[in-house]
Amino acid sequence: MTSGLESNAKPIEPLLRVRGLGQQYIQRRAFSRTKFCVGAFEDVDLTLFSGQTLALVGESGAGKSSLARCMALLERPSAGTMELEGENLLTLDRKSLFRIRRRIQMIFQDPASALNPGLPACEIIAEPLAIQGEGTRLQRRERARQLMEQVGLDVRWERKLPFEFSGGQRQRLAIARALALRPSVLILDEVLSNLDAPNQDLILKLLAELQSSHALAYLHISHDLRLVSQFADEVAVMYQGKIIEQKRTRELFASPSHFYTQQLLASVRSVESILLERSA
Amino acid sequence: MRYLARRLLHATLLLLAASFFSFAILQSAPGDYFAPMGLNPQVSSRTIAGLRSRYGLDRPLPVRYGHWLRGVFNGDLGLSFAYNSPVAPLLAIRARNTLLLTATSMLLAWLIAIPLGIWSALHRGKWGDRAGGAFASALLTVPDLMLFLVLLLVAVRTGWFPTGGMVSTAFGDLNMWSKIADIARHLLLPALGLALATLPPLLRHVRSAMIEVLDAPFIRAARAHGIREWRVLLRYALPVAASPLISLFGFSVATMLSASLLVEVILSWPGLGPLLVDAILAKDVYVVIGAVMLSSVFLVAGNLFADLLIFAADPRVRVE
Amino acid sequence: MPTLLAVANLNVRYRCPDASEQVAVGGASFEIGSGEVLGLMGESGCGKTSIALALPGLLSKEQARVTGSVQFLGKELLTMEPGALRAIRGAGIAMVFQEPGMALSPVMRAIDQVAEVIHAHTDLKWDECCAGAQRALSRVGLPNTQRILSAYPHQLSGGQLQRVALAQALACKPALLIADEPTASLDARSQNELLALLRELQRESGISILLISHSPEVQARLADRLMVMDKGRIVEQGAFADLYRNPSDTCTKAMLRTSAHANAAANFDFEMVT
Numbered sequence: 042m043t044s045g046l047e048s049n050a051k052p053i054e055p056l057l058r059v060r061g062l063g064q065q066y067i068q069r070r071a072f073s074r075t076k077f078c079v080g081a082f083e084d085v086d087l088t089l090f091s092g093q094t095l096a097l098v099g100e101s102g103a104g105k106s107s108l109a110r111c112m113a114l115l116e117r118p119s120a121g122t123m124e125l126e127g128e129n130l131l132t133l134d135r136k137s138l139f140r141i142r143r144r145i146q147m148i149f150q151d152p153a154s155a156l157n158p159g160l161p162a163c164e165i166i167a168e169p170l171a172i173q174g175e176g177t178r179l180q181r182r183e184r185a186r187q188l189m190e191q192v193g194l195d196v197r198w199e200r201k202l203p204f205e206f207s208g209g210q211r212q213r214l215a216i217a218r219a220l221a222l223r224p225s226v227l228i229l230d231e232v233l234s235n236l237d238a239p240n241q242d243l244i245l246k247l248l249a250e251l252q253s254s255h256a257l258a259y260l261h262i263s264h265d266l267r268l269v270s271q272f273a274d275e276v277a278v279m280y281q282g283k284i285i286e287q288k289r290t291r292e293l294f295a296s297p298s299h300f301y302t303q304q305l306l307a308s309v310r311s312v313e314s315i316l317l318e319r320s321a
Numbered sequence: 322m323r324y325l326a327r328r329l330l331h332a333t334l335l336l337l338a339a340s341f342f343s344f345a346i347l348q349s350a351p352g353d354y355f356a357p358m359g360l361n362p363q364v365s366s367r368t369i370a371g372l373r374s375r376y377g378l379d380r381p382l383p384v385r386y387g388h389w390l391r392g393v394f395n396g397d398l399g400l401s402f403a404y405n406s407p408v409a410p411l412l413a414i415r416a417r418n419t420l421l422l423t424a425t426s427m428l429l430a431w432l433i434a435i436p437l438g439i440w441s442a443l444h445r446g447k448w449g450d451r452a453g454g455a456f457a458s459a460l461l462t463v464p465d466l467m468l469f470l471v472l473l474l475v476a477v478r479t480g481w482f483p484t485g486g487m488v489s490t491a492f493g494d495l496n497m498w499s500k501i502a503d504i505a506r507h508l509l510l511p512a513l514g515l516a517l518a519t520l521p522p523l524l525r526h527v528r529s530a531m532i533e534v535l536d537a538p539f540i541r542a543a544r545a546h547g548i549r550e551w552r553v554l555l556r557y558a559l560p561v562a563a564s565p566l567i568s569l570f571g572f573s574v575a576t577m578l579s580a581s582l583l584v585e586v587i588l589s590w591p592g593l594g595p596l597l598v599d600a601i602l603a604k605d606v607y608v609v610i611g612a613v614m615l616s617s618v619f620l621v622a623g624n625l626f627a628d629l630l631i632f633a634a635d636p637r638v639r640v641e
Numbered sequence: 642m643p644t645l646l647a648v649a650n651l652n653v654r655y656r657c658p659d660a661s662e663q664v665a666v667g668g669a670s671f672e673i674g675s676g677e678v679l680g681l682m683g684e685s686g687c688g689k690t691s692i693a694l695a696l697p698g699l700l701s702k703e704q705a706r707v708t709g710s711v712q713f714l715g716k717e718l719l720t721m722e723p724g725a726l727r728a729i730r731g732a733g734i735a736m737v738f739q740e741p742g743m744a745l746s747p748v749m750r751a752i753d754q755v756a757e758v759i760h761a762h763t764d765l766k767w768d769e770c771c772a773g774a775q776r777a778l779s780r781v782g783l784p785n786t787q788r789i790l791s792a793y794p795h796q797l798s799g800g801q802l803q804r805v806a807l808a809q810a811l812a813c814k815p816a817l818l819i820a821d822e823p824t825a826s827l828d829a830r831s832q833n834e835l836l837a838l839l840r841e842l843q844r845e846s847g848i849s850i851l852l853i854s855h856s857p858e859v860q861a862r863l864a865d866r867l868m869v870m871d872k873g874r875i876v877e878q879g880a881f882a883d884l885y886r887n888p889s890d891t892c893t894k895a896m897l898r899t900s901a902h903a904n905a906a907a908n909f910d911f912e913m914v915t
Contacts, residue, residue, distance in 0.1 A: 312861040546809055
């Protein structure tokens with residue numbers, strides 16, 4: 042939540058730092074030799090701090106999801122550096138990378154497709170622990186139950202399959218799974234988009250609680266600027282693969298400099314202002 | 322076009338490898354064409370050695386292979402010992418007959434599989450679907466051999482169908498239409514047998530491809546727009562279901578070629594099958610190699626054709 | 642305002658594999674007037690989509706048991722014979738779905754998809770259907786270029802796809818449009834453009850809309866009246882402005898975010914910009 046970090050607070054060490062990150066996809070036309078490069082994003086500088094939320098906004102297709110996947114170590118960027126507490130992540134070998142993966146976790150937009158439909162809830166949550174080889178089966182199940190409680194799911198539902206949960210509950214399940222390995226960074230890719238209003242508020246509340254109790258850093262991608270104004274400490278605006286503006290939330294909303302940001306903000310209106318305009 | 326050139330190159334390499342291995346494997350079998358003659362006390366070993374030398378069977382394998390390969394580029398596929406005539410024309414006629422049989426069976430099989438599969442998908446779970454499934458399972462369990470023998474039995478007992486061959490004895494005297502009708506009558510039983518033998522997997526795949534497509538959101542959207550049901554099936558569902566089926570088509574060419582050998586032998590269809598069997602038993606080397614190569618060519622061509630079909634049918638494949 | 646659609650005591654019960662029934666909608670009664678936009682809000686799973694599918698008869702008998710009365714222009718839809726119902730779908734009642742990419746056939750071009758709808762409801766020849774399709778596509782704001790007309794769905798953006806879906810729905814000038822979360826999968830700018838387009842089209846043609854959306858901002862843009870559903874029942878109905886300012890049911894309050902906290906935050910940030 043907005044913590045109001047002002048200039049008289051002591052400087053905090055950056056947790057995850059990204060410099061000059063770029064990603065290009067090479068596509069080949071069928072039946073021919075010609076390749077053409079599709080640039081997803083380039084020259085991206087971002088810094089995540091412990092306990093703070095950086096929101097990433099922009100149009101679909103601007104490269105946000107691609108950036109998210111690179112930062113979650115799901116893809117290798119074609120340029121740039123990534124440092125977690127000073128350790129350069131892109132030069133690590135496979136074994137060290139495996140160790141690091143638990144520090145950065147990602148939650149996706151559609152929980153229905155992100156959860157294994159054949160596994161019951163407790164096994165979904167315990168899966169990362171099993172992959173990283175942590176604890177015995179009993180210990181993993183116990184930890185899964187703990188996590189279910191933490192995210193507000195009824196522990197008696199641990200054997201239920203994903204389709205038996207509602208959308209909001211599935212997202213909680215995904216969050217529980219992400220927390221299993223005690224990460225420091227959570228990357229949230231449009232996690233609220235498929236939820237209705239009451240659920241959005243509930244999940245935001247949960248995320249805020251978890252952030253303060255576990256000192257997590259969030260990179261929260263969202264196209265809903267109204268929600269962004271509620272939860273973000275800092276906002277970065279992405280346009281055609283580049284970060285065009287990055288400011289503290291209040292500053293950005295009060296005085297956007299780039300024309301695209303201004304356009305974005307102009308398209309967001311409160312219900313009251315809409316009703317006013319309609320009755321005019 | 323580059324893609325096509327690459328595929329053709331791969332195909333050529335594949336055919337080369339197939340030919341070499343066939344040569345090598347045949348060579349490793351003990352004896353050769355003239356070996357049985359050695360059992361006959363009236364034939365002297367000098368005569369046999371002379372025959373061997375005349376036909377080049379005493380030269381080492383790589384030399385013979387190289388010689389054969391050179392001949393292939395000139396259209397000469399070697400000599401058949403049994404028929405004492407060049408292999409190429411011998412194979413050409415038989416290959417044409419096999420092609421006729423397999424093409425007709427393919428057509429027949431798909432003509433049955435597609436409507437039946439669509440119908441099963443539409444009536445999923447009801448008695449019609451279950452009946453279709455039982456039929457497919459039954460066909461699958463019956464060994465091809467038995468299926469073909471049953472058909473032969475039917476032909477012999479009822480006399481409705483000719484019991485073998487491709488043409489009747491009076492073929493030469495018939496006019497063109499009667500000739501075609503005659504061939505068709507002889508073709509019916511083998512083609513039907515081959516089609517039934519390869520039908521079960523086709524049927525099940527059409528059914529599952531259609532079921533998957535019919536569950537897709539865009540089908541419901543098309544119905545919501547008031548499109549007539551048959552048009553939804555043909556214009557919306559079938560084109561999308563076609564992609565996996567076209568790949569299946571490529572595979573089914575292979576299965577059909579192997580099954581065709583059996584049906585040709587049993588129902589006496591004068592194709593590559595009987596020729597190949599006899600040649601293998603007699604170790605008529607060049608005939609065997611030639612027949613194997615032809616089958617490989619059909620297989621590769623069938624798959625290439627399937628790939629081109631997919632490219633034409635599914636626009637998503639065109640843009641990688 | 643003459644009544645276009647009158648729904649009385651609509652019940653939708655889904656058939657479960659174990660032969661029991663699950664009630665998705667219970668006793669729903671509402672009306673849509675000619676030229677009116679009725680919004681439908683509720684939590685996910687409350688029955689909104691079930692109503693949307695049940696009205697034009699898109700739930701098959703194997704899937705669900707639909708009882709009650711649905712009168713469209715005076716004719717009862719639930720007992721209508723399939724051929725007549727099919728004719729009404731698309732030409733009388735049209736639908737737009739949430740994910741346009743999935744509601745369009747992946748192997749047909751944009752212009753063909755719209756032309757098919759025209760072809761299904763008129764006796765025009767195919768070229769005339771294509772001409773009509775072009776007109777429908779330009780009416781929804783898509784440029785009349787060869788690139789767009791002959792594009793396949795995977796070559797178009799989300800916003801463009803939703804416009805194609807809208808062109809399909811409006812091609813035969815239906816009296817009622819059912820829009821099930823039409824903007825949910827679009828980004829902020831495309832959302833804005835689509836809503837403005839819908840408003841303009843609605844004003845021009847006087848079409849009635851049943852707008853299903855969980856977002857209060859979307860409903861505020863278009864809805865004249867609003868219905869709120871909870872667990873299959875309609876809990877509150879009325880003019881949108883009234884419901885927003887004086888909600889009585891807790892579900893309504895939750896859906897419209899009329900808690901004091903949320904309002905304050907919204908007011909703060911956006912009064913500064915707009």
